[in-house]
Amino acid sequence: MTPSTSAPDKDWWRGAVIYQIYPRSYQDSNGDGIGDLKGITARLPHVAALGADAIWISPFFTSPMKDFGYDVSNYVDVDPMFGSIADFDAMIAEAHRLNIKVMIDLVISHTSDQHEWFVESRSSRINSKSDWYVWSDPKPDGTPPNNWLSIFGGSAWHWDPTRMQYYMHNFLASQPDLNMHNPQVQNAVLDATRFWLERGVDGFRLDTINFYFHDKLLRDNPALAPERRNASTAPAVNPYNFQDHLYDKNQPENLEFLKRFRALLEEYPAIAAVGEVGDSQYGLEIVGQYTSGNDKMQMCYAFEFLAPEPLTPKVVAKTQEAFAAAAPEGWACWAFSNHDVVRHVSRWGANVADRIAFAKLMAAILMTQRGSVCIYQGEELGLTEADIAFEDLQDPYGIQFWPEFKGRDGCRTPMVWDSAAQQAGFSTATKTWLPIPVEHAINAVSVQEGKDDSVLEHYRRFLAFRRAHPALVKGDMEFHTIGETALAYTRTLANETLLCVFNMSAEPARIPLPEGSWNVLEDHGFISKIEDHAVELPAWGAYFARHA
Structure with missing residues (x-):
């Protein structure tokens, strides 16, 4: 295990500022137009200078990249696109040298259909992993077993001609859901978790934590009244919002698995986990359950501050008061932006004349909330949502629902480091995986660094202000x-x-x-x-x- 340069503090996560890195878009070290682990290592001094306590790295595991790493085909290796295990170890060592904790994104609700587990599972109905995924016979008329929908559009069931059965997928058809009711599956994902704990990670961000279990009886979800529909889990044009998701997620069996997960974390000195709760109807209620009793998640975050609804004093108060009521034993982790939503400077400030002042105020509000805080790369520069042309889109979600929903590429464009350099200092490639907007390049780190009235220096100053006053961290x-x-x-x-x-x-x-x-x-x-x-x-x- 990689040693930490500081004494273990089991409570380090409480009030921590966590900087999210989307590895494809942070820094390209080898000129292929895609960010990588060596690039992250080279830019860790930026995170240290910002004053963040930890980084959260979105998935870098082996993957066919149909959903850009959230479709894992090997949980215990690094995709060659991002480097190697040795590169990961070097990154951990450098982060710890800089007193930065490292959290990684675990996606254990589903895998890629190219994962060896699924390849075996779909090969027959009688193999050793035949029950590792959610399989079901069709109805007598050949249609799917129930009405469950995929967040990425259409039915949550995909027909497999080899097994002559449907398999469940809450996201892309190439992302089959694991059957977490099977203890062998739970053991396998916990073994993968231990692999990274042994490599020295300090914690995990658990993707779609409330999607782990499904209703064993495969009961239909009831319809949701129009006035209760909320577009924070899925875009408004997606019929996913038309259902009350009582049976395809949020199942009570998850509580016992989370206790198993926490028990594994407790075997190590100072590990923390934050769970992403994707549910616009029951989000805070679920957060309360998952953070209760000090034997499940240390933190969870819901979508209240990631929603399209404008941030107002009433929204801030209502959200904090609702969290306190739903999770009296819990601890929140708040974010205004991440890799899945429109950047908040655009989402809430599209009609604001003074974007710089607006970005600074939003930062101050975020940094003074009760809870831990996630900052998404580029947020510290006040970056706006990029407008990506259809022909440049990479996100299957955006391609599916274009043009009413343009997908998530607009918040995933490469980080801008040097306005005078090729590709704004992100890469030496002639073309990057997503284009870099001119309006981003002119607001690069090189432009803002040392400029007292810049958004970047404001973030640095305010994080130092937060650290200087413990009441803002844990009060x-x-x-x-x-x-x-x-x-x-x-x-x-x-x-x-x-x-x-x-x-x-x-x-x-x-x-x-x-x-x-x-x-x-x-x-x-x-x-x-x-x-x-x-x-x-x-x-x-x-x-x-x-x-x-």
Whole structure:
């Protein structure tokens, strides 16, 4: 196991800032137009300078890349596209030298149809792995066994002519779902987890954690009333939103498996896991279940802050209060952007004139939430969603639903490092796997670094501000002002109470302060003025103070 340079802290994840890296798009070290592990290693000083506590790396395992690594064909090796096991070990060593924890993305709800397990499973009905995936006979008329739908469109069942049965796939037809009701399957994925623990990883992000189990009786999902439909799990044009997903996911058997998973983690000094809960109807309820009792997940995140709904004071308060009610024993992990959703500067700020000020305020709100925080690569540069032409699309999701839904490529374009270099410093290739927008290149790290009023320097400054005040990292949260555009709350830990006030509008605002005496805090980059126990804030402004 790769040793850590710091003493193990089992609680390191609580309040941590986790920087998400999409490996295809971070740094290309060999000129093929695709990012790789050596590229990540070379850019780790950027993460350290930003002030993040950990990195989360999206999948780099062996894969046919039908869903860009989320279709795993070998859980215990690195895809040659990204390098080798030796490259991974070198990356871990460098991250730990820089005191950065490493979390990797585990996709254990499904595999690629090219995984050796599935190749054997589909070969007959009587082989040793015949029950490792979700197989079912058709109805008498030859149609699928029930009405379950795939998130990527169409039925969740695909006909296999060899077995003369359907297999289940919640995503692409090339991503068959594992049958987690089979203890042998559970053991196999836990063995794969142990492989990476032995290589020194500090934790895991568990993809689609609530999709692990299905209803054994294969009961039909009921219809969902139109007013309850929510487009945060799937785009609005996808009929997936028309069902109440009672039976194809969110099954109670998952709780016992998560206990097994946590028990494995506990065999190692200081390992943490965060689960992605993909459910727009029951998300926070599931998060509460999965983080209860200190014997399952340390953290989960739902889609409340990744949804299309604009961020307002009421949304912030409602989300935090709903989480506290649903998961009183739990700890949240919040993100405004990731590799699956439109970048938040575009999603919420499309009509905002001052995008830089807006990006800075969103960062300050995210960094002062109660919970841990995920930052998605490029977010620290204030990058907008890229507009990818149809002929350049790579994402099968976008190709399926174009043009009403353009897919996820717009948030996955390569990272921009040097505005003066070829391909903005990402690659020496003449063509990268996704094009790099001009509007991104002109906002590269080289342009923003050392520029005091840049979004990058704001992120660095604010992460340092967060670290300097433990109440912002692990403190309790209490809301004081929840207006149409005014938001104020306190974070309290031990004898420190910090006040956070935000003007979430394009107009100046005067916001009354809560009762008490407040000493203004600096070193965060925002300017404010106090008069008659109220703070006067410019557009997209913020104020921070400590209770005297």
